[in-house]
Amino acid sequence: MKRSGDKAAADSPAAASAAAGGAAPRYAIGIDLGTTHNALSWVDIAASDGEATVHGLLPLPQLTAPGTVESLPLLPSFLYLPHADELPPGELALPWAAAGTQVVGEMARRRGAATPIRLVSSAKSWLCHAGVDRRAAILPADAPPEVARVSPLEASVRYLEHLRHAWDQAHPEAPFAAQDLTVTIPASFDPAARELTVEAAKAAGCPPPTLLEEPQSALYSWIQASGGAWRKQVQPGDVILVVDVGGGTSDFSLIAVLERDGNLELHRVAVGEHILLGGDNMDLALAHVVARKLAAAPTGAVTLDAWQMRALTHACRAAKEALLADAQAPAQAIVVPSRGSKLIGGSIRTELTRDELTGTLVEGFFPQVEVSARPLSRVRAGLAQLGLPYAQDAAVTRHLAAFLARQRGAVAELEGFGAERLPADASFLHPTALLFNGGVFKSPLLSRRVLDTLNAWLAAEGAEPARQLAGADLDLAVARGAAYYGWVRRGRGVRIRGGTAFAYYIAVESAMPAVPGLEPPVQALCLAPFGMEEGSEAELPALELGLVVGEPVRFRFFASSVRRQDAVGTLLDAWAPDELLELDAISATLPPEGRSPGDMVPVRLHARVTEAGTLELEAVPRSGDERWKLEYDVRGERTGAA
């Protein structure tokens, strides 16, 4: 067993002190580094025993207004870059720092709503946006030249630093840098975004983090909250679908339940692609519906300015929550406050009706579609794309249908998941259980709709309906699950297996004679097979590539979430457009070291998945034991179109 040495490694003083710089960690800390919010949870390692953990959430002190510090459970993922004259000196003091020049958290969110040109938001979505240089100071994207911009990486560093300081202030006895740290990422994060997340953690003074996919983290939290009862709620043969709709992204994962040696095992068998679509889009969509209604009002059209529009979005969120909580209420009043001090005279009153809510939210984002439905247009990041590649189809259910159909064969290889689990004529993978994550699903209307839609698909193919796993903590599951995972990794509970959810390939030019006017055909060489576990290495492919010493070389790089059989060294001549997704290119420069520049060195490319969960690629020459690391090119340049 690959993992058998883990517990010993974590417990041995040498390993612990190497990781922690002195003492063995007292806490397993989990950070949900979210698109819109961050949260930090912990498990007290010394006080926990088996599935009974001592755990909690760290209240996060942050500026909520100039000179005002409050502790809130969440740290909004916003960074505000104030003008030098904007605030009196000393107003940005935090409990651990006299004064900064940047603002993180709630005050940044509020302040930025009125001055968006100085607000950095959704840094995490930019971190995995392959169309831009993630280390370049490009945010805020629409800032005027005089604003000193920051890079998506730097923004993530700021949030992590803030969390580290908050911890150190609350726990002077257990410094953050000496604790065990897990940071969550979307399951769909590509290798470059994973590596950037680890890099951000290091730059923020964090201990070396372990990465955990968010849907898995949600499942860990559910396991932890069940206090052992989860074993009664799932059976071998179950396929759990995790539907995670966060503030800015939607993420799907499939986790199969197996029985091995009398124990239940969980295997994450598939993850979805990165969909930039979340709860914030829903509030904005509602605000636009109401704004259109105001603009067409028979008693006199009201046009809202940008400030009022933001206030309306805020009011729509509150109205939405009220309507979703009370299924009988026909409408909820909305008041857009005046900007000036004349509140009564200047406010605009309107309402959000149930029909508008159902039409926009339920039918717009969760339409009851056929399983054959597909998102209207698949988004691909292109060179010309400067903004974030938001999903063009808002229908979460259509994205879900596409995901389940693409992953039809996800469990085919697993023991006990043969033809009896999935009939040969099934058009999609049949989940048996459903776990929700994300505040959106606090509304039974929306979770019901997803469950009903899925069950209609299952019924159409003669399968049993899926059941909803109860007891999920929709807002904080990801942070809680991350800390719990840190605990589980020490050998104290059930662990979700599965390894990498992608197979990785590089493009090699095929050795065919060139045909004038045609691009030379490329083949895809598999470097890392599907399902590599953390801490494991792929074998060396037989194929050698010639690298020129001293000259940078770039490879086109691809991932596949469906090709589970390809072994290292497999050469693909052709593939379906859906099978391989092009990622950031990878590049390497071979240092001359004892060779003359310009020499051709035959190398083989070697893949390794680190303990942290990142993919490392190295070039290994035929002779000698040198290794050169290949870098992900996160500068947003592609060597060619996919």
Added chain:
Amino acid sequence: MTQSPPPSLLSRIGLAFGAFFGILGDAQLAARFVALRGGADPAAAPPPAAAPTPAPVLKQAGPDAALQLLALLQRDARLIDFAGESLAAYDDAQIGAAARLVHEGCAKVLREHFDIVPVRAEAEGARITLAAGFDAAAVKLTGNVVGQPPFSGSLSHRGWRVAEVRLPRLAEGHDARVLAPAEVEL
């Protein structure tokens, strides 16, 4: 406090007799004597009746917490805007619309910064009995207030008590008197 010299034996005999009858006849004096024997600081004992009563010390609450609360109520509930406006020019529908904002915002401020719990858990209208030594600061007696406890009456208001206050911390030099800064759009 200046310490007077200890009394002589003769004067102590006189004092003891006086004390005997004084304690026997005066319950207040007896209580003070018991407290004194129990080790209480004589300085903390009520001053003798003959001494002039010092003026009661009324503390002045610092304005910062009040200003902070006002700033929060203005920020989240627009309370100062609302209270400062004359209602004369508006109809009830307009006032009602603004009141929704104010109500929602006030509720948010109270919820986020205070844990407010009822003083009495009983339902309003219930008959309750107050034993002797009840906390007169937490329960207000009204109406036919006569006789000795236990008092029996009907609960007309449950009362509110703050269990926890979570006011924001302020930076050194932060001017809390600015409840809401003027806004200038550039």
